[in-house]
Amino acid sequence: MERTLVLIKPDAIERKLMGEIISIYENKDLNISEIKLLKPSVEMAEKHYYEHKDKPFFQELIAYITRGKVCAMIIEGEAVVELVRKINGATDPKKADPNTIRGKFTLSKEENCVHGSDSKESAEREIKIWFS
Ligand code: IDP
Numbered sequence: 001m002e003r004t005l006v007l008i009k010p011d012a013i014e015r016k017l018m019g020e021i022i023s024i025y026e027n028k029d030l031n032i033s034e035i036k037l038l039k040p041s042v043e044m045a046e047k048h049y050y051e052h053k054d055k056p057f058f059q060e061l062i063a064y065i066t067r068g069k070v071c072a073m074i075i076e077g078e079a080v081v082e083l084v085r086k087i088n089g090a091t092d093p094k095k096a097d098p099n100t101i102r103g104k105f106t107l108s109k110e111e112n113c114v115h116g117s118d119s120k121e122s123a124e125r126e127i128k129i130w131f132s
C-alpha cells in the first residue's frame with residue numbers, strides 16, 4: 001500500500017483548523033495509520049526541507065515550521081501521494097482550486113496550512129524524519 005507524509009503546519013494548528021483538515025482526508029476514506037502532535041526541532045525541519053536549503057526563503061521556512069506544534073500523519077491508500085497533493089492544492093493558495101485545503105483556508109504561499117510528500121521516495125525519506 002502506498003503511503004505519504006502529511007503535516008498540518010503551525011498556522012493551521014494556531015487557527016484551530018486541525019480537526020477540520022483531518023476530516024477532509026478521512027472523508028476521502030483515506031487511512032491514517034500514524035498521527036502525532038509535536039513541536040519539531042530546527043534539525044528535523046532542516047532535514048525535512050533539505051531540498052530548499054539554498055532558497056532565499058529557507059530561514060523563514062524553518063522559523064515558520066518550528067514556531068509551534070505540527071500534526072504529523074502517515075496516510076495510506078492507492079496513489080495516495082498524488083491524491084493528497086490534489087486535496088492540499090497548489091503551493092500558492094491564490095492559484096489553488098477553492099475546493100482544496102490551501103484554496104479554502106489560506107491566502108499565503110508562505111503559510112499554507114499543510115504539507116504532502118511530492119513522490120513515493122520523498123514520502124519514505126520524510127516518514128523516517130517524523131516517525132523514527
Ligand atoms: P509544496 O509544499 O507545495 O511542496 P514547495 O515548493 O516544496 O511547496 O515549498 C515548501 C514550502 O515552502 C511551501 O509549502 C511554503 O510553506 C514555503 N514556500 C514555498 N515558496 C515560498 C516562497 O516563495 N516564500 C516563502 N515560503 C515559501
Ligand code: MG
Nearest residue numbers: 115116117118
Ligand atoms: Mg515540496
